[in-house]
Amino acid sequence: MTAVVAAPAAAAVKAPGRRSVVRRLARDPAALLASVFLAAVVLAALLAPWIAPYDPFYTDPSKGMRPPFEDAAYFFGTDAQGRDILSRLLYGTRLTLLMGLVALTMGGILGTAVGIVAAFYRRVDGLLMRVMDVLLSFPAILFGLAIAAITGPGLSPIIIALAIATVPLLARISRSSALVIMQQDYIDAARAVGLVDGAIIWRYLLPNCLSSIFVFSTLRFGQIILIGAALSFLGLGAQPPTAELGTMAANGRDFLFFAPHIATIPSLTIFAIVLAFNVLGDALRDILDPRLRY
């Protein structure tokens, strides 16, 4: 009997099904393009060890700074150490995406947990959200600088900084959507039938917050990549010979007048990936946000 009361209500506010999301995305040409591009990028990054024409770390100083598009053997040219830029780009994209994914997952899980706990247990709401406000007042770049100053440069301090900077954002997003859901009748119904807190959160609260969290995460992923690349550009990121897009751009900046491709190719790649994530995030918001639905 209890299940009968709860189930239809939950179904009523559920986001559109997976099929319908894909269909609606396909109808938006910009979103479709972004999705196809990102799929290709992810695939190329995953397959980097198999499709990269050269060892991304093999230096050959006699072949340094070859210009792009001239020699089929080095399609994107070579960097100052004579390494193949295309190979480094593939490995770099892999690392950059991985960095963003790990940071987003860490920050996302922690942030969502904080937001939902704050919405569900109103006693701790004030405390938790003030802590988030404090975190929010530090820019991610500052976190990165501080952590790298303590641990030294590397990928892990960047990931930690990006994760910490993501926590308060997701805490806010998940709290606000959880608060709305907490007003729904089916939550009262769930309480009335005696479900424990954990079950209410897990079965009803969290699944109904996921769409806004997902939309925000897509947008945030682009930002994370950008900030991560910026931190790497400042010299706090991956150490040589690691290929990472921000580091690659930084390495090329001293040769801007003479071999502009060394800095511009990785920079354009970052630009394209971030743009694609933003376009995709916007499209997803249009589809998933119930307030925008007509």
Add this chain to the structure above:
Amino acid sequence: MRMRTWTTAIAAAGVVAIGAGTALAQGNTLNISRVIDADRYDPPRSTARSAGDILFMIADTLLSLDYDLKTVKPLLAKSWTVSEDGKTYTFALRDDVKFCDGKPMTADDVVFSLKRWIDPELKSPVRGRAGKVKDIKATDKYTVVYELQEPYSELPFQLTQYFSSIIDKETVAKLGADFGVKGFNGTGPYCWESWIPRQEFAMKRNPHYKWGPDFYQNRGPAHIERVVWKIIPENSARLASIMTNQVHLTQYVPQIALTQAMSAPNLKVVKAESYLWTAYIGFKVDREFLKDVRVRQAINLAIDQNAIVKNVYFGHAVPAYTPVSPATPDFNQKTLDVVLKYDPEKAKKLLDEAGWKLGADNFRYKDGKKLAPVFYAISGNPTNQLAEFVQGELRKIGIDMQVNLFDATIAWGKLATQEFDAYAMSYPYVSVGDAYNLYFRSAAAPTPNRMNWKDPTTDELLAKGTAAISAEERRKYYDQVQMRIQEAAVWLPTIHEELYLTATKRLDGVRAHGIYGCGVYKGLDYKFN
């Protein structure tokens, strides 16, 4: 009515005069760009080349160094004598020297400045360069006696370096800890005007100046009225600023752009005829990976200095195989016979002998441990390029060098630790004694002897060489010490730097000086055409 006419006339004349004055001042201001600023401009308290840039211009030393970096010339001291036992130097000072504020300089100021340099309380990192001082005293208004506990033939060279600049006692007392931060009073060709840290340092001509070194055509006052040193950290921006005439002079055109600057119609590039500044990679000889001399030799053999010159310095440096340049006073030519030149096959053989065997991943292992020495350096170019180059070459013989590049703000602290195996650095020197005493004495560990090279024989030879009275005796000991360091492969010398000044063609009298890497030195001959 009449009164008003006069007032108007005076006001008008004033406006015209001010206008003309401003135009002249702008027209006679020399803008110089550089990469970094110094933390302060107090002579004994900074070892940075960026401090020297300014201090050589706003202060003078007792002696000066000619363009050849070998001939010591008079400056504030018009002459000097050395006692037979080599322990007492007597300096006769010029009697016409004035500080920027117009106060005459006397022997008291000299004694004060030199004693302040060696005062343990000031903690000058370069006080060792003064030798083992017994006493410094003024015997009359213009005579200073410098007494040593043991002979120190380096002294005249050290007294040309900016650490021993003569400063005004009263200004130091007045400004306290702010001396060299908020103000200064020296006897240089220029005077402190203003300093905005990490932005610019402005200096104005010292009108009293007439005691410049005799290797300048103009002994003073300087032709240029005002000099502004601007900080432009970004290589590309700095290059653009000289190409577009926003600055008139710089020592820091990136090597990759020098060839282009040489052919630019509006620029000229001048090379210092003598310059002693060497870049190297030092090895911690007491740590696991590089304890074995064969591994250190293998690294030396795996690196082709000519390729570094070509790829990292774009041809504007000289390959280095010894810790000091062969042009250095007291250099041991015989060390050139035992240098380790590029031979990767021999390097691999040495590593095999040392027990580091090639694994399946093309890296070398011994007792299951990978040969992966940790490398530290201060981030910036050309160091970063050098690090990547060396890393790439070492991979080819199976060494997985772990490169860590730190921002300058934390790098010096990191470089003082014992947590790395190798590090890159470059340094200036005036002689073999200067360089080897700085780096290879046991007492110099942990910094600057970051290699932990603690060898009693080296210590003994250096002590004997330093205290030698005759040049022959000194050479005998220094020759031995150079050979010893060379054979132990304590360093991988990479390149001897070359110093270039790039200037607009509007600027005459540009000649690059190699002293402490400060190419402008006194800047007395500079003039706009």
